[in-house]
Amino acid sequence: MxxxxxxxxxxxxxxxxxxxxxxxxxxxxxxxxxxxxxxxMKAIFRFLIRKALDEKDTSNLESYFKISYLVIDSNDDKQIYSIVQRAIEILNDKDIMQDKKETDVEQLLEYLK
Structure with missing residues (x-):
């Protein structure tokens, strides 16, 4: 053979x-x-969160969040959206001082790197 x-x-x-x-x-x-x-998606959200923090206006961030929420297709995306949602809550809270908002948002932005 x-x-x-x-x-x-x-x-x-x-x-x-x-x-x-x-x-x-x-x-x-x-x-x-x-x-x-x-x-x-993380880069866009980081940019929009920083812009919302500087301008004290979350309308663009909320609009993009609502539109992009429709295309969630994984658990990783769900975690990102929960972080962004928490950032929106912090930015919209009138009872939190601006310095505290900045430190809290920076901590959340660390997760989006």
Whole structure:
């Protein structure tokens, strides 16, 4: 019994590699796309929270929050939205001093990095 020519072994290895790429590349691409989407969402929320803190106006932050809430598709997104919701509550609370708001919001922004 012979093991066959080397060219057939190389061809078989190439076919196995092609099948592996065909099976796992879509999963990898989807994971990368989700990671990029989450990163971008965090960056936008960080920007909007800082802007709301500086301008003392949360209307843009609340609008973006309400619109983007419709596309939640993972537990990571739910955690991000709970952090943003807490930031909105802090920013809208009239009883909290501005210095305290800034420190509380900065602590929340650390979670969005």
């Amino acid at each position: 012979s093991i066959g020519p080397l060219s057939e072994w190389v061809t078989a290895a190439a076919e196995i590699a092609a099948v592996c790429v065909a099976l796992f590349l879509p999963v990898y691409d989807k994971k990368q796309e989700k990671r990029k989407k989450t990163r971008n």
